[in-house]
Amino acid sequence: MRMKMMDKKTVFSLIMLILGVALELFAIWGNGLLSNTWSAVIKIVSSIVILMSVYGIIK
Numbered sequence: 411m412r413m414k415m416m417d418k419k420t421v422f423s424l425i426m427l428i429l430g431v432a433l434e435l436f437a438i439w440g441n442g443l444l445s446n447t448w449s450a451v452i453k454i455v456s457s458i459v460i461l462m463s464v465y466g467i468i469k
Contacts, residue, residue, distance in 0.1 A: 419466060420466070422466070423462075423463040423464075423466030424463070425463075426459055426460075426462065426463035426466070427459075427460060427463035427464065429459060430456045430457070430459035430460035430463060431456070431460065433452055433455065433456035433459065434452075434453060434456040434457070434460070436452065437449045437452040437453045437456065
């Protein structure tokens with residue numbers, strides 16, 4: 411499978427994916443710092459961001 415040219419949408423999706431993973435790691439690492447509700451909210455948001463970015467890369 412050949413890599414297609416990196417267009418703006420793919421680059422944006424990759425950036426969003428990295429951001430989502432970073433948020434997820436922050437939610438896990440900062441569990442002691444944040445209340446449970448906030449870490450849950452961050453996990454949900456980061457999961458949505460990761461799913462959207464993966465969909466954007468595949469599409």
